[in-house]
Amino acid sequence: MEAATLTPGSTAIKPRILVVEDDMHIAELVRYNLDREGFDVSHCDDGEEALLRAEEDTPDLIVLDWMLPHVSGIEVCRQLRRRAGTLTIPIIVLTARTEESDRIRGLETGADDYMTKPFSPRELVARINAVLRRTRPALTGAMLNYADIAMDTTTHKVTRADRQVRLGPTEFRLLRHFLEHPGRVFSREQLLDSVWGHDVYVEQRTVDVHIRRLRKALNQKGEADIIRTVRSAGYALDASVH
Amino acid sequence: MEAATLTPGSTAIKPRILVVEDDMHIAELVRYNLDREGFDVSHCDDGEEALLRAEEDTPDLIVLDWMLPHVSGIEVCRQLRRRAGTLTIPIIVLTARTEESDRIRGLETGADDYMTKPFSPRELVARINAVLRRTRPALTGAMLNYADIAMDTTTHKVTRADRQVRLGPTEFRLLRHFLEHPGRVFSREQLLDSVWGHDVYVEQRTVDVHIRRLRKALNQKGEADIIRTVRSAGYALDASVH
DNA sequence: ACAGATGGTTAAGGACTTATGACAGCGGAC
DNA sequence: GTCCGCTGTCATAAGTCCTTAACCATCTGT
Numbered sequence: 031m032e033a034a035t036l037t038p039g040s041t042a043i044k045p046r047i048l049v050v051e052d053d054m055h056i057a058e059l060v061r062y063n064l065d066r067e068g069f070d071v072s073h074c075d076d077g078e079e080a081l082l083r084a085e086e087d088t089p090d091l092i093v094l095d096w097m098l099p100h101v102s103g104i105e106v107c108r109q110l111r112r113r114a115g116t117l118t119i120p121i122i123v124l125t126a127r128t129e130e131s132d133r134i135r136g137l138e139t140g141a142d143d144y145m146t147k148p149f150s151p152r153e154l155v156a157r158i159n160a161v162l163r164r165t166r167p168a169l170t171g172a173m174l175n176y177a178d179i180a181m182d183t184t185t186h187k188v189t190r191a192d193r194q195v196r197l198g199p200t201e202f203r204l205l206r207h208f209l210e211h212p213g214r215v216f217s218r219e220q221l222l223d224s225v226w227g228h229d230v231y232v233e234q235r236t237v238d239v240h241i242r243r244l245r246k247a248l249n250q251k252g253e254a255d256i257i258r259t260v261r262s263a264g265y266a267l268d269a270s271v272h
Numbered sequence: 273m274e275a276a277t278l279t280p281g282s283t284a285i286k287p288r289i290l291v292v293e294d295d296m297h298i299a300e301l302v303r304y305n306l307d308r309e310g311f312d313v314s315h316c317d318d319g320e321e322a323l324l325r326a327e328e329d330t331p332d333l334i335v336l337d338w339m340l341p342h343v344s345g346i347e348v349c350r351q352l353r354r355r356a357g358t359l360t361i362p363i364i365v366l367t368a369r370t371e372e373s374d375r376i377r378g379l380e381t382g383a384d385d386y387m388t389k390p391f392s393p394r395e396l397v398a399r400i401n402a403v404l405r406r407t408r409p410a411l412t413g414a415m416l417n418y419a420d421i422a423m424d425t426t427t428h429k430v431t432r433a434d435r436q437v438r439l440g441p442t443e444f445r446l447l448r449h450f451l452e453h454p455g456r457v458f459s460r461e462q463l464l465d466s467v468w469g470h471d472v473y474v475e476q477r478t479v480d481v482h483i484r485r486l487r488k489a490l491n492q493k494g495e496a497d498i499i500r501t502v503r504s505a506g507y508a509l510d511a512s513v514h
Numbered sequence: 515a516c517a518g519a520t521g522g523t524t525a526a527g528g529a530c531t532t533a534t535g536a537c538a539g540c541g542g543a544c
Numbered sequence: 545g546t547c548c549g550c551t552g553t554c555a556t557a558a559g560t561c562c563t564t565a566a567c568c569a570t571c572t573g574t
Contacts, residue, residue, distance in 0.1 A: 156379040186457045199504040222458040
């Protein structure tokens with residue numbers, strides 16, 4: 031049982047993907063598959079609009095058809111790479127062309143990956159994940175979430191309801207442990223073991239003090255206490271009212 | 273024209289590529305083409321050795337054959353992803369298999385890209401550049417930017433808010449490393465590994481001194497400190513107020 | 515209601531981590 | 545050879561955080 035239902039990252043925010051494709055048939059196919067994989071998909075069928083959307087509502091990744099009416103895919107790609115705001119958005123190109131020179135041109139223009147039609151939706155998903163793994167580690171698991179608390183372990187930053195939270199090293203480790211096992215109750219002894227270390231000898235009551243500091247940092251004016259005290263058992267992370 | 277990214281005569285470092293391929297014929301073909309594009313190619317024909325080499329002489333990218341004697345490519349890939357030192361090395365898989373399920377398995381195991389034989393050497397080069405552009409922009413001679421800091425890796429010039437910044441060699445490499453992974457926290461040990469090199473033995477505290485020198489050069493009168501100290505964890509580049 | 519047990523809160527000393535300034539060694543430029 | 549800039553190390557200063565202990569508050573069983 032255990033963390034099972036709430037593995038790290040499972041509550042992470044959905045990666046937002048913009049699909050630019052004029053063939054409605056294919057667009058639907060892609061949308062359906064990405065939807066099912068837990069992506070937040072939006073779609074448009076025109077190069078001009080793609081540029082606008084990319085700029086004002088920056089997606090995490092763009093799936094771009096090479097053959098578009100009006101502005102071609104290659105032009106969209108070039109434009110995206112030119113502007114600072116969209117420079118780093120990963121792009122996966124979708125195309126009917128199988129010519130090698132086209133593929134190379136696509137990659138050299140700034141695309142991150144390339145797939146030729148007909149393509150396998152599952153492979154598209156796999157490639158999207160491979161690209162996101164590189165560019166947005168935060169989207170793929172370095173992030174711990176519970177209720178309105180978010181911890182980025184690579185940045186060592188913690189927020190509650192979008193407000194930045196300052197923690198000392200021990201409070202950070204303590205919270206991480208709770209976030210890795212949300213809801214579960216830990217005795218002081220267990221906490222000392224897993225947060226402090228097997229071989230460290232400190233008073234059990236020391237845990238209380240750190241719990242207090244963690245609470246103080248987490249529960250600012252008006253916010254509900256998110257750490258539950260279980261009398262004669264220990265402490266747990268718990269967002270429900272108690 | 274291409275390798276492009278690596279302007280002739282530029283001072284940029286050659287990206288180091290490890291090719292793991294047991295078919296000597298293909299290995300030679302790949303080596304020849306990568307060589308010509310300005311990569312620093314090394315080669316081995318065995319999975320075991322690939323793992324050793326990757327660890328002790330970390331390449332910037334690995335081109336990995338899926339079918340190897342003894343240890344299979346997929347196993348090598350998995351092992352590389354398991355160890356901290358090799359976790360982030362980009363991998364492009366090379367294979368004769370065209371089965372979709374194999375392709376997907378490759379990407380899900382941690383490969384960054386995938387090419388089926390027979391393949392075009394030029395496309396391989398294009399894909400390598402596309403991956404490197406993401407993972408090690410500095411190697412492709414690109415400009416590194418973060419907040420109001422700009423680094424031109426080909427001219428070795430650094431500016432903050434348009435003011436020229438003077439850096440020693442070590443501070444330059446340190447800043448480059450931070451710029452390649454903005455926001456991320458690195459321990460002193462990690463920094464020694466990636467900025468100084470695996471085999472160099474220096475005191476961890478030495479990092480502090482260079483951080484201080486970097487800060488002094490970067491944060492002149494009144495400017496906010498852009499390097500964040502994360503107590504008992506390390507340092508990070510961070511423009512937000514902290 | 516009471517005594518004992520359990521948890522909350524606070525303050526202070528001390529342990530630990532980081533910042534800083536100084537210095538000697540090294541190697542290249544001239 | 546001398547100058548100069550860079551590097552690694554150390555000693556010491558400056559901060560920050562951890563632990564402890566003492567005292568209150570609250571809960572539980574009788």
